[in-house]
Amino acid sequence: MRKTFLKVNGRGYQFVVQPDRVLLDLLREDLHLTGAKQSCDQKGQCGACTVIVDGKAVRSCLAKAADLDGAEIFSVEGLGTPDNPHLIQEAYVLSGAVQCGYCTPGMIMATKALLDRNPNPDTAEIKQALAHNLCRCTGYVKIIDAVKLAGRFLRGEITPDQVRPDPRSGMIGVSHPRPSAMLKACGLAEFAADIKVQDAAEVAVVRSTEHHALITSIDTSAAEKMPGVIGVMTSKDIQGTNRIKAIFDDQPVLCEDRVRSLGDPIVVVAAETRDQAQAAARAVRIVYDPLPVMMTPEEALADGAVQIHSRFPNLCYRQPQIKGDAQKALARSAAVVEARFSTQMNHQAPLEPEPCVAYLEGEGEDALLVVIGRSIMIHTHMAILQAALGWENMRYEEAFSGGQFGIKASITSEAIAGAAALHFKRPVRYIPSLHEAMLLTPKRHPFSMKVKLGADRDGKLTAYANDFIVNNGVYQHIGIVVIIRALQMLSGSYNIPNIDVLAQLVYTNNAAGGAARGAGPPQVAFALESAMDMLAHKLDMDPLEFRRMNSLKPGQSVSTGAVVEQWPFPELCDAFRPHYERAKEEAASFKDGPVKRGVGIAATAFGIASPGDSAVAEVQLDPDDGITIYAAAADPGEGNDSMLTQIAAGLLDLPMKKVRLVTRNTDQTAQTGPAAASRITYMVGGALVNAVEEMKKTMEETGVRDYEGLKKAGKPLRFIGKKKAVQGNLDPETGQGPTFESQVHNIQMAEVEVNTETGEVRVIKMTAAVDPGPVIHPQNLEGQMEGGMDQGVGYALREEYIHGHTKDWITFKYPTMKTAFDMEIIVRETPRLKGALGATGIGEMTMVSTAPAVINAIEDACGVRIYDLPATPEKIKAALAQGK
Numbered sequence: 001m002r003k004t005f006l007k008v009n010g011r012g013y014q015f016v017v018q019p020d021r022v023l024l025d026l027l028r029e030d031l032h033l034t035g036a037k038q039s040c041d042q043k044g045q046c047g048a049c050t051v052i053v054d055g056k057a058v059r060s061c062l063a064k065a066a067d068l069d070g071a072e073i074f075s076v077e078g079l080g081t082p083d084n085p086h087l088i089q090e091a092y093v094l095s096g097a098v099q100c101g102y103c104t105p106g107m108i109m110a111t112k113a114l115l116d117r118n119p120n121p122d123t124a125e126i127k128q129a130l131a132h133n134l135c136r137c138t139g140y141v142k143i144i145d146a147v148k149l150a151g152r153f154l155r156g157e158i159t160p161d162q163v164r165p166d167p168r169s170g171m172i173g174v175s176h177p178r179p180s181a182m183l184k185a186c187g188l189a190e191f192a193a194d195i196k197v198q199d200a201a202e203v204a205v206v207r208s209t210e211h212h213a214l215i216t217s218i219d220t221s222a223a224e225k226m227p228g229v230i231g232v233m234t235s236k237d238i239q240g241t242n243r244i245k246a247i248f249d250d251q252p253v254l255c256e257d258r259v260r261s262l263g264d265p266i267v268v269v270a271a272e273t274r275d276q277a278q279a280a281a282r283a284v285r286i287v288y289d290p291l292p293v294m295m296t297p298e299e300a301l302a303d304g305a306v307q308i309h310s311r312f313p314n315l316c317y318r319q320p321q322i323k324g325d326a327q328k329a330l331a332r333s334a335a336v337v338e339a340r341f342s343t344q345m346n347h348q349a350p351l352e353p354e355p356c357v358a359y360l361e362g363e364g365e366d367a368l369l370v371v372i373g374r375s376i377m378i379h380t381h382m383a384i385l386q387a388a389l390g391w392e393n394m395r396y397e398e399a400f401s402g403g404q405f406g407i408k409a410s411i412t413s414e415a416i417a418g419a420a421a422l423h424f425k426r427p428v429r430y431i432p433s434l435h436e437a438m439l440l441t442p443k444r445h446p447f448s449m450k451v452k453l454g455a456d457r458d459g460k461l462t463a464y465a466n467d468f469i470v471n472n473g474v475y476q477h478i479g480i481v482v483i484i485r486a487l488q489m490l491s492g493s494y495n496i497p498n499i500d501v502l503a504q505l506v507y508t509n510n511a512a513g514g515a516a517r518g519a520g521p522p523q524v525a526f527a528l529e530s531a532m533d534m535l536a537h538k539l540d541m542d543p544l545e546f547r548r549m550n551s552l553k554p555g556q557s558v559s560t561g562a563v564v565e566q567w568p569f570p571e572l573c574d575a576f577r578p579h580y581e582r583a584k585e586e587a588a589s590f591k592d593g594p595v596k597r598g599v600g601i602a603a604t605a606f607g608i609a610s611p612g613d614s615a616v617a618e619v620q621l622d623p624d625d626g627i628t629i630y631a632a633a634a635d636p637g638e639g640n641d642s643m644l645t646q647i648a649a650g651l652l653d654l655p656m657k658k659v660r661l662v663t664r665n666t667d668q669t670a671q672t673g674p675a676a677a678s679r680i681t682y683m684v685g686g687a688l689v690n691a692v693e694e695m696k697k698t699m700e701e702t703g704v705r706d707y708e709g710l711k712k713a714g715k716p717l718r719f720i721g722k723k724k725a726v727q728g729n730l731d732p733e734t735g736q737g738p739t740f741e742s743q744v745h746n747i748q749m750a751e752v753e754v755n756t757e758t759g760e761v762r763v764i765k766m767t768a769a770v771d772p773g774p775v776i777h778p779q780n781l782e783g784q785m786e787g788g789m790d791q792g793v794g795y796a797l798r799e800e801y802i803h804g805h806t807k808d809w810i811t812f813k814y815p816t817m818k819t820a821f822d823m824e825i826i827v828r829e830t831p832r833l834k835g836a837l838g839a840t841g842i843g844e845m846t847m848v849s850t851a852p853a854v855i856n857a858i859e860d861a862c863g864v865r866i867y868d869l870p871a872t873p874e875k876i877k878a879a880l881a882q883g884k
């Protein structure tokens with residue numbers, strides 16, 4: 001042990017610590033300062049733990065407390081509070097740099113250290129100073145803006161009040177600070193791992209080291225005797241079905257007699273500390289009898305392949321889509337392109353791993369199980385947990401969430417935390433490492449696609465065939481939904497009269513596929529938008545004009561046969577054209593030398609409000625004549641809190657502070673569907689508009705507009721609004737049927753440089769033209785676009801999840817400040833016939849066009865086309881060598 005004196009946020013502390021105790025643990029565990037976060041298993045990769053030590057930005061997970069004797073330390077809590085924020089915190093909030101907020105405290109501290117030594121940094125200096133701080137949400141654009149704005153504040157050039165929107169200005173189309181942003185900027189928003197639960201046991205999980213095997217024996221005897229161990233549990237100790245049933249009941253909470261993928265959970269160990277639990281977990285002995293491992297659909301569909309789930313065949317779903325006669329139309333087409341494309345398995349990569357807290361309120365059979373996690377569908381997940389754990393009396397609470405991008409459409413750590421709380425009758429904290437979080441979360445599905453696209457002599461599309469096989473991985477999660485979404489958006493922005501598709505979903509022993517930003521459309525859009533460029537070239541047509549002339553028109557139908565009412569895509573192409581011309585002209589002057597510049601485009605018509613969707617929101621008039629909105633609409637960082645607040649405040653002419661939100665708790669809200677599929681603005685915002693309209697109607701009928709008046713008149717004070725999308729399903733034989741009620745339209749352009757000697761690609765700029773309908777919060781729209789395009793570029797060029805190999809942010813190739821690029825966004829606001837105030841939703845569309853735009857730009861730059869994502873330098877070099 002060593003003695004060390006530290007001054008933290010202006011106050012002195014004497015500590016006696018183990019020599020290897022890191023500053024981050026000391027701040028979080030001893031001083032309960034939870035502003036500094038951790039994402040990367042203390043490997044120094046994420047920067048979320050950044051604090052200032054003696055004037056320098058330091059990753060506190062790398063600093064040993066014992067080595068800091070006499071140091072002066074500042075964490076984000078030492079800067080300011082929501083009532084009295086520091087100018088840097090103001091700058092982050094006003095710039096829209098705070099989305100999920102998980103990276104924010106670390107970013108702010110790195111910014112403070114930079115501005116203290118360099119009051120007026122340029123972009124390159126900012127990128128250098130914040131190079132160790134990762135962010136998945138923002139694409140770094142608004143963070144760089146925030147640093148520059150903070151510099152201006154601190155230099156006295158401008159004040160926050162000069163930047164802050166007037167609170168009395170309109171509510172729609174104005175970027176008022178998000179309700180939760182300052183709490184996050186001050187490090188006070190509680191993420192699940194920040195929640196202190198008295199007497200909590202820490203749990204660790206023994207996970208399969210095999211990809212596919214029978215469990216022959218489990219020996220926990222040594223583990224049970226280890227220091228601090230409270231107990232162990234296996235599947236036999238779970239009282240419910242032990243099945244997490246999203247679509248199929250194929251996933252055990254804890255494996256019984258067989259493991260089907262690396263990382264499958266088998267034993268839970270509870271101990272007094274996390275270190276003790278993990279040490280005991282390592283002492284559990286499991287003997288396996290290996291079974292054949294099938295990581296690809298080809299292996300799982302081979303003759304004699306072992307069935308991975310006894311009750312479900314390996315080919316677990318197939319859905320054709322037939323419209324017209326595509327084969328005949330292709331045979332008669334003047335030009336046809338044909339190719340095979342594939343996309344990789346990918347991790348959604350939210351910065352926060354998967355912490356969860358669970359405890360019992362009360363005792364015995366009547367006790368209430370409380371689960372606090374990151375769910376984006378708290379009611380659905382609570383119902384799944386109730387059945388899996390056999391415990392009806394339950395409440396789910398949504399903590400602040402460090403991003404999710406689809407992961408949290410699935411149960412991740414909650415079932416284990418809940419099961420452990422019930423079994424050990426102790427509060428539990430389950431804080432998986434990043435590596436473990438990667439093993440236990442579902443991934444973006446890899447697609448293999450065989451494509452033919454045809455056009456007539458005039459360049460009009462005639463037919464599209466796309467047979468695609470999807471590697472579902474080991475558990476179903478929402479694989480079928482991903483296929484249906486891919487089919488509903490298969491024809492993209494275009495009128496394609498003939499379609500012929502066979503989609504197949506195949507169980508393998510690979511990591512489970514699940515929801516991931518876009519979930520299906522990004523994969524099929526990569527194939528279609530690549531083929532569109534190939535066909536335009538074959539016809540010697542300009543790719544933008546080719547897309548514009550083939551745009552769907554109102555009254556025509558998408559690939560499901562559903563007729564659309566609105567389709568403002570040609571106008572978007574027109575708004576986009578000057579930017580495209582500018583980029584083409586600039587690229588033309590970069591043709592000499594080994595570094596070639598290219599321009600590529602791709603489009604999306606992303607569906608909003610899927611068939612069968614419905615939402616509910618309630619508003620209650622409060623005694624101060626403000627309102628409270630009740631709706632289980634999660635906000636893992638997109639800004640749903642802004643959207644709901646501003647819609648209600650705008651419709652009722654209230655200041656934002658008189659609109660309260662109750663969204664995070666199953667006791668106080670009704671089910672309103674997942675914060676997924678870009679549906680919250682359109683569906684829940686739409687339900688909220690209807691609830692407010694009900695309230696206003698009652699006020700008009702009664703002739704009073706206030707709480708007291710309505711109460712005296714005996715009128716209700718709480719009003720329900722509902723929103724229903726079109727109903728129906730795709731026909732199982734033809735894939736024909738309804739599609740989304742509305743669409744958000746987008747066209748993106750990548751400007752890239754390809755080094756033909758190294759194969760390296762540098763994205764210089766992404767430009768996006770988007771028509772989402774009337775914009776409620778412009779900064780949130782930009783933030784979604786920027787973050788989505790940053791993710792899309794990672795998907796195009798670098799990122800890939802390889803089960804068993806990808807363990808941290810380095811092996812994942814996380815985007816950083818250094819890989820960040822310029823972005824420009826052009827907005828058209830065509831009001832939609834049925835949206836919330838005419839608005840749609842934008843979260844997922846943002847990355848759908850990005851990968852094909854980048855791949856088309858690479859081809860434009862150096863003449864080689866990449867068919868298999870990601871387009872790594874090795875693939876580009878190999879393609880160049882083959883002259884493809």
Ligand code: FES
Binds near residue numbers: 038059062
């Ligand atoms: S936790 Fe310190 S850098 Fe990631």
Ligand code: FES
Binds near residue numbers: 097099102136
């Ligand atoms: S705001 Fe940076 S990780 Fe979410």
